[in-house]
Structures are given as C-alpha cells and as structure tokens.
Amino acid sequence: MKTIMNCLARVDNILAFVLKAAVTALGLFVSFAMVVGIVFRALLDVQVFGLEELVLMAAMWVYMLGAALASRERTHLSADFFQAFSDSEALHDTMRLIATIVSLVMAGFFVSWSYSLFSWGFEKGQVTPVFGIPQYLSQGSLLVASVLLLLYVLRDFIHDISKLFRKAETQ
Template sequence: MRVFKLLDWLLERVVGAIAAVAGLLVALGFVVGITARSILGIALFGVEELILLAVVWFYMLGAILASKQRAHLQADFIPVVVKNETVIIVVRLVATAISIVLAGLFVMWSNELLQWALARGQSTPVFSIPIYFAQASLLTAAIFMTLYLVRDLIDDIQALRHRQENKTLAQR
C-alpha cells in the first residue's frame, strides 16, 4: 500500500495542480476567443485547438482524481434493495473486478491509439502540436484508473475478510 500512498501524494500535488492550470487555461481560452471574435472582431486562429488539448487533459486528469477518491458516477442501488452488508460488499467486489477488466481493455486500446498516432505523425493545423500529445492523456488516465481499481479491489477483499471475521467472532 506504500505505492498508493506515494501515488496519492503525487496526485494531490502534481495532478491536482496540472488539472487546475488546465481548467484555468480552458476558461481563459474561451474568454479570449469569444472576446476577440465578438467584441474586437478578430479571428484568433488556433485558440480552439489549444482549448481542445487543454480540455482533453483536464477531463482525463479529472478522471484520475475521481478514481483516486472512488467518486465516479455509479448506479448503486444494491444498498437500497439489500440490507445484508456481506452481499453489498460482494456485489461491490464483483463490480470492481469487472471494472478492472474494462480498464485493462481501455489501457490496451488507448495504447494502440497512441502507437497509431506516433506512427502517423499527425499534428494540429495551426500550431503543429503532435496529436499524440492529446492521445497520451487517454493512456495516462487508463493506467491510473486501473491502478486505483486494483487498490479498490484489495480494499473490497479486505472489507469482506473483516466482515467474515467479525461474523465468526460474533457466532462464538
């Protein structure tokens, strides 16, 4: 679990700061673009592609932070329907295991997309920023989300063990 503590520290300091800067750049880009076009009558070429790159990274960094906090959107109706804590933990464990498989596929696909972008050598039209810069955000998010899902799976297994141990002790 030391690895996750280090990742948490890095995410809080580095990823959070980068996400904040990316969010500010997106807002500033929109303000500058709209002001230039609407008020000044000037078309600023390339602002949209800079905004797009910042938005992609902002969104993927947000996904990493949501994974860290286990704060993704969930349709978790099981605790409403079922009152047995063990069943709830088992369902959460199964959902986490399925999520790990899907995140692993996401890692594979985003890696293939990045490799394809590297091989093609495409870039944005105005500033010639390599397309792989944006696509690297997908792979980065997929890797971190997978790592945090593994952490969540370990937590779920430990919660189930703890629940079963408490149940065994209560029966004695």
C-alpha cells in the first residue's frame, strides 16, 4: 500500500511540475501576445489578425490549469466561517468533510458537463475564424481541469474521512 501511495505521490509531483510549466509558458505567451497586439495596433497602426483567438485559447488553458493547481494545493477560495465562530476541531473537520462532499458532487457534474461540451464541439467541427483551430482544443481545457478537480477532490475526501476515523480511534 505504501508503494502505491509513493507512486501516486510521484505521479502527482510530476503532473504538478508539468502543470506549473504549462501555466508559466502560456501565461508568458498571453502577456507577450497582448503587448505585441497593443504595440502593433497603437504604435504601428497594423492589425495582427488571429492574435485574439490565440490569446483566448491560451488564456482558457492558463485559467483552467491554474484552477487545477489551486485545487491540488487546496488554495482555492473557501468560506471557512465556522473557524471564526467555534474552536471545536471536530466541528471544523466535520464542516470540511461536508464541503468536500459538496465539492465532490459538483466536480462530478463539471466532468459530465465539460465532456458534453467537448464532445459536442468535436462533433460540430467548429473552428476559429482566422487560423481554423478546432474549438474543441479550447473546450478541452474545461474537461482536463474538471477531471483534475475531481481527482483532487476525491483525494481530499479520502484524506478528510481518514482524518475523522483516526481521531475517532484515538478517543
């Protein structure tokens, strides 16, 4: 069991490295492309056709992969207001578990919806107007992010359940 956990941790670290590299590279591309577009349009009075569709596609991937990284590190937005009202660690753990269960259900819906959108885009064969890039490439960012979200929320669920069981055993 420990070997499986070590292997999963190694895969997770590799995935996190790839995600961080992709977010960094795509973020730099979006920034550079925006500057190029502004300079060409404002200073040189030249239109750069198709730049917006490339920026939009890259921005979607940056946003979705960033959301997956936030989910991995549990740094996404949360409203943990029970901590302000109570010092009970048991209440905190229970509320965290409830929030994780709700997140798990929602993540399942997100996977279903994003798969429907991706498969619909694949079937329709929509493409961008300038470069003819298939729309499902940007829609795929939603599917990838929702699958990663589901996996990380599932990991959090297992962690929260095991934490509650460990505390119950020690009492």
